Amino acid sequence: MSREQLISRKHQVIAERQRLQRELEGIRRSDKSNRRRISQLESRIGQLQSEEYQLRLAIDRSKK
Numbered sequence: 001m002s003r004e005q006l007i008s009r010k011h012q013v014i015a016e017r018q019r020l021q022r023e024l025e026g027i028r029r030s031d032k033s034n035r036r037r038i039s040q041l042e043s044r045i046g047q048l049q050s051e052e053y054q055l056r057l058a059i060d061r062s063k064k
Contacts, residue, residue, distance in 0.1 A: 003062040010055040017048040 024041040
């Protein structure tokens with residue numbers, strides 16, 4: 001991927017992670033009994049955080 005593509009994907013990942021975090025916060029406030037959905041969201045957020053980190057490293061490497 002080009003540097004521009006990496007940056008674009010990083011922005012997509014950040015936006016999705018933020019959206020899921022807002023959803024998770026809403027569920028935690030209103031419906032704590034929905035443990036399955038909470039677990040799914042936490043797992044996906046973790047995956048996105050990992051992808052974001054990998055993208056940051058790839059972007060940094062592309063500067064050289």
